[in-house]
Amino acid sequence: MDQQSVFKFIALGIFLVFFFVAERLRPSAPLIHERGRLISNAGLWASVLPISPLFVVPISLWASQYALWQRPDWWSGGHGLLLDLVLLDFWIYWMHRTFHVVPFFWRFHEIHHRDETLDATSAVRFHFGEVMISASVRCGFIILLAVPFSSVILFETIAALSAIFQHSNVKMPRQFERIVSWFLVTPSIHWIHHHQRREDTDSNYCNIFSWWDLVFGTRSKTVRTPELPIGLDYTRDISLLQLIVKPFRKRER
Numbered sequence: 001m002d003q004q005s006v007f008k009f010i011a012l013g014i015f016l017v018f019f020f021v022a023e024r025l026r027p028s029a030p031l032i033h034e035r036g037r038l039i040s041n042a043g044l045w046a047s048v049l050p051i052s053p054l055f056v057v058p059i060s061l062w063a064s065q066y067a068l069w070q071r072p073d074w075w076s077g078g079h080g081l082l083l084d085l086v087l088l089d090f091w092i093y094w095m096h097r098t099f100h101v102v103p104f105f106w107r108f109h110e111i112h113h114r115d116e117t118l119d120a121t122s123a124v125r126f127h128f129g130e131v132m133i134s135a136s137v138r139c140g141f142i143i144l145l146a147v148p149f150s151s152v153i154l155f156e157t158i159a160a161l162s163a164i165f166q167h168s169n170v171k172m173p174r175q176f177e178r179i180v181s182w183f184l185v186t187p188s189i190h191w192i193h194h195h196q197r198r199e200d201t202d203s204n205y206c207n208i209f210s211w212w213d214l215v216f217g218t219r220s221k222t223v224r225t226p227e228l229p230i231g232l233d234y235t236r237d238i239s240l241l242q243l244i245v246k247p248f249r250k251r252e253r
């Protein structure tokens with residue numbers, strides 16, 4: 001495993017433990033279905049963990065070495081890296097929207113949305129198929145924009161930390177969250193994306209920066225409350241084994 005991936009893994013672990021403990025000491029919404037969903041989330045994460053070093057990292061590295069063009073000098077250094085983070089986040093916003101709209105992609109993404117409440121572990125609840133599809137399609141973006149591998153790994157690290165933060169169930173000072181939400185996706189924004197109401201599920205797609213929903217008109221006006229029903233309006237959560245095989249079976253939606 002390369003050094004950057006090791007750093008990402010350690011940062012992710014520390015963040016996950018911190019929020020996992022904090023949200024049990026000071027929860028914002030009631031903690032429900034703890035045991036079953038924690039087993040599912042941990043199991044899905046375990047199935048995704050080897051995908052990163054065995055698939056995501058190699059194909060991203062490959063794509064970054066086959067850039068279509070040479071970047072100009074101004075697109076380098078710290079501001080070049082910042083521009084890459086914004087562009088990759090823009091890409092993920094549209095990728096996420098696509099996962100909601102294209103039925104084949106939704107089969108995999110709905111595994112994430114079947115969680116019936118949210119906490120830090122929801123951030124690692126993804127089907128390995130979604131991770132592989134997302135990384136494969138992103139290769140085209142990396143090649144097209146000549147994105148360096150270091151930018152991709154840094155983006156993935158920040159995106160993973162952001163995911164833990166925005167899924168977390170920690171009660172935060174309202175004013176703090178309001179100010180942070182001007183720039184970044186907070187739990188108050190992302191929990192609405194997991195609201196059972198279909199119109200809300202198909203809104204608030206942002207990943208790190210919170211402005212894309214405002215720019216493209218997908219920000220929901222619904223306000224998060226502790227009683228907000230989480231999950232999908234047409235189905236319930238299922239066991240870990242069923243979650244893994246579900247995308248390959250007959251479609252419900």
Ligand SMILES: [Zn+2]
Nearest residue numbers: 096100109193
């Ligand atoms: Zn989604």
